[in-house]
Amino acid sequence: MITIKRVGVLSLLAMAFLLSSCDENNSQSKLPRSIGNTSEVLVVIQDDNQWNGDVGKTLKKYLEADQYGLPQQESLFKLAHINKSALSELFQKHHSLIFIDINKKYKKVKLTRFDNKWAKPQIIYQLSAPSNKAFETTFAGYSQQIINGLGKVERERIMNVFNAASDIKVMQKFANKFKLKTTLPEGFYIAKSEAGFMWLKRDANKYNLGIIAISVPYKDTIQFTNASIAARIMLFMRNYVPGPTDGSYMSLDTTYVPPVSKPVTAFFAPYTIETRGMWRVEHDFMAGPYVAYTFINPVTNELTTLFGYVYKPNKDKRNLLRQIEAILYSTKAYEVKKQ
Incomplete structure (x- = not known):
């Protein structure tokens, strides 16, 4: 008898919890969209x-x-x-x-x-x-x-x-290559794809956004150091991201605004290093801010860096960099379900 009564009470408590959860979800769905400028x-x-x-x-x-x-x-x-x-x-x-x-x-x-x-x-x-x-x-x-x-x-x-204006085709190609699902808004296209590398761009009238994905075998924790992350990014940039003039190529500023790294906890991967600084073009005058996230891909077990940058000469760039940050934070593991 005691057991029956306890089960009954627990059932009532569970029902009450479900009803309260439904009420909370309903009230949340009825909330108006928030207002205010970015940042x-x-x-x-x-x-x-x-x-x-x-x-x-x-x-x-x-x-x-x-x-x-x-x-x-x-x-x-x-x-x-x-x-x-x-x-x-x-x-x-x-x-x-x-x-x-x-x-x-x-x-x-x-x-x-x-x-x-x-x-x-x-x-x-x-x-x-x-x-x-x-x-x-x-x-x-x-x-x-x-x-x-x-x-x-x-x-x-x-x-x-x-999310309401994403490019499914580009997202699928990115997911197939890196086993990562990242929300990419319309306008992004694949500028270059090589082994362990992809360069995505979005060209607008007054600015350009870019995302570079790099994937290499994971060997040691030293690969998470600030110096190692920067060196790896610059190596791939020199090989695959040419500048606008002959002999020019994308790189990182290591003198005036050098890369600064720190761990972050809100990214999808358990251990992720955020790196910020300024990129520049060797043998040219282009430059701008970037943010990058380095982590071990839970699907491939490879060390992956997602690098996002902004180019908008002589104009404010903070809010565009927030867009890049939001896109990179949308990343999740992509695993194809077995039939």
């Missing part, structure tokens, strides 16, 4: 003194820091701000919100995150602190977590557009 973050403050004082300065120091690898000075994000009393339903739909709550009732600084509360995709951070000083001295410890979350929402918004 824009809306900060909701309690009063203007916060923005003009230490709180505002601290936020700008970390969130408006220069994006590494860009030839023109551009910040990671562009901060806008409003007072909490002015937060209307329209502003609630912004894709990236940061609420500041300074109150003596708090004993310590606390960071709270909300996803898709008023719109989708959306990320909301609430930072509570007992004083401006406590906020200022503690924010650095939260800054990278916030930057990562804001970047994730940016990628999701970009891919919502690209």
Whole structure:
């Protein structure tokens, strides 16, 4: 009898959980599309003194820091701000919100995150602190977590557009060659394909985007070092990515804006190294920013680097680089199902 009653209770709990999950999914699907410009973050403050004082300065120091690898000075994000009393339903739909709550009732600084509360995709951070000083001295410890979350929402918004306008034929050729499924928007074409190498390009009126895929046998962890990644990329570029003039070829800037690498955790592969910097063309004057991800392909067990770059002379490039980043982050393992 006890067992029957326990099963009944568990069944009711499971049913309640499923119903609540359905309600949550339904409410999520009814959310409006989020608004706001690319790389824009809306900060909701309690009063203007916060923005003009230490709180505002601290936020700008970390969130408006220069994006590494860009030839023109551009910040990671562009901060806008409003007072909490002015937060209307329209502003609630912004894709990236940061609420500041300074109150003596708090004993310590606390960071709270909300996803898709008023719109989708959306990320909301609430930072509570007992004083401006406590906020200022503690924010650095939260800054990278916030930057990562804001970047994730940016990628999701970009891919919502690209997923609806992807080139299936080019994607299939890429998948067949590297056993990787990457969402490639319309306009990308294969400029060159060699053993363990593919160069994809998208030519627009005022800019060019490119993706280079490199795959080699994995032998040792030293292949994940910054120097090894850069050397491997430059070798393939010299062999397969010619420049516009005779004898010119694509390479990496190793002097003024050298490659900088770090591990990232949000990429699909368990261990992935992100590399940023500037590319240039040997014996010519072309240059621009890039971002690359190096990982072990879970299907082929080969060491793979996906390298994306932007060329837009004398113009801002941050948001185009975000597009490249979003495309590379869309990558997943591609395995053909056996019949």
